[in-house]
Amino acid sequence: MLHKVKPKKFLGQHFLTDLSIAKRIADTVDACPDLPVLEVGPGMGVMTQFLMQKPRPLKVVEIDFESVSYLRRQYPQLEENIIEDDFLTMHLDRTFSGESFVLTGNYPYNISSQIFFKMLDFKSFIPCCTGMIQKEVAERLAAQPGSKTYGILSILVQAWYDVEYLFTVEPGVFNPPPKVRSAVVRLTRNQTTNLGCDERLFRRVVKTTFNQRRKTLRNNLRPLLADLGIDGTTLLQDKLFDLRPEQLSIPQFVTLTQQLEALI
Numbered sequence: 001m002l003h004k005v006k007p008k009k010f011l012g013q014h015f016l017t018d019l020s021i022a023k024r025i026a027d028t029v030d031a032c033p034d035l036p037v038l039e040v041g042p043g044m045g046v047m048t049q050f051l052m053q054k055p056r057p058l059k060v061v062e063i064d065f066e067s068v069s070y071l072r073r074q075y076p077q078l079e080e081n082i083i084e085d086d087f088l089t090m091h092l093d094r095t096f097s098g099e100s101f102v103l104t105g106n107y108p109y110n111i112s113s114q115i116f117f118k119m120l121d122f123k124s125f126i127p128c129c130t131g132m133i134q135k136e137v138a139e140r141l142a143a144q145p146g147s148k149t150y151g152i153l154s155i156l157v158q159a160w161y162d163v164e165y166l167f168t169v170e171p172g173v174f175n176p177p178p179k180v181r182s183a184v185v186r187l188t189r190n191q192t193t194n195l196g197c198d199e200r201l202f203r204r205v206v207k208t209t210f211n212q213r214r215k216t217l218r219n220n221l222r223p224l225l226a227d228l229g230i231d232g233t234t235l236l237q238d239k240l241f242d243l244r245p246e247q248l249s250i251p252q253f254v255t256l257t258q259q260l261e262a263l264i
Helices: 019-031 066-075 076-081 111-119 135-143 152-158 198-209 219-226 250-264
Strands: 037-040 058-062 080-086 102-103 128-134 160-170 183-191
Touching: 019 102, 019 128, 019 183, 058 066, 058 076, 066 076, 066 080, 066 219, 076 080, 111 128, 111 135, 111 152, 128 135, 128 160, 128 250, 135 160, 135 183, 152 160, 152 198, 152 250, 198 219, 198 250, 219 250
Parallel strands: 037 058, 037 102, 058 080, 102 128
Antiparallel strands: 128 183, 160 183
C-alpha cells in the first residue's frame, strides 16, 4: 500500500479529497480542446487521474519530491511526463516543444498570484488557463472597475484574458482544510495582440498607481514621472488625474501609458 503524501505548509499544499470536484476542475480544460495540458502541483494526482483520461498529451510539474515519488509509483504510465521542477522558474515555451498548451491545477495558495504573472510572461503559448485558487484571488481576477477587489491582478490579466468565475469550493473537501474558501476559474485569451503602448511601461503604470489605492492618480504618479524624467505640470492638470486607480478601465490605463510615452 502506498503511503500518502503529508501536506507541507511551506509549499502551500492543501490536497483536494473530493473526487467529484476534482473531476469538475479537470473538465474545465474541455472548453479548450485539442491542446496539450500542463498541470501545476498535482500532489497525489487527484485531478491528474481525470486529466489522463482525456485524449491529449499531459505533463505535470511538481516541486515536492515526496509527491513526485508517489506519482511515479501510483501512475507509472505518467513517468516520462512528470517534471520535477519549480513552475515559477520554468521555460514554458519549451514545455511542449514550442506548442501552445492549457495550464491547469489546484494551485498552491501561497503562489497563486505569481502563477498568473508567470502565465502573462508566456501568454503567447497559453491560450487557456483553468484551475482552483483562493476565492479572494478569483474575485480579484474577475473584478470590474469601481469595485474594492479591482486592482493590479485584475487589470494585467484582463488586458489579455477573458475571466470566468466558474464555481466556489468549500474548505471541508481539502486535507488540511484551508482557512479560506476556494474558487475555480477559467481564463481564455481575448483578441488583443497588441496593447497599443509599451507593455513594460503599462505594467509599471498600473503597479505604481495602486501603490496607495486610496490616493488619486496625480499623487501616485508623481514619483514615476520624476523617475522617467517627465515634467508632468501640464499633464497632471487633466481631470483624469483626480480619479483613484480603481476607477480606471483598462483602455484608460492604455491611454495614460500612451500619454507618458509621448513625453519620454
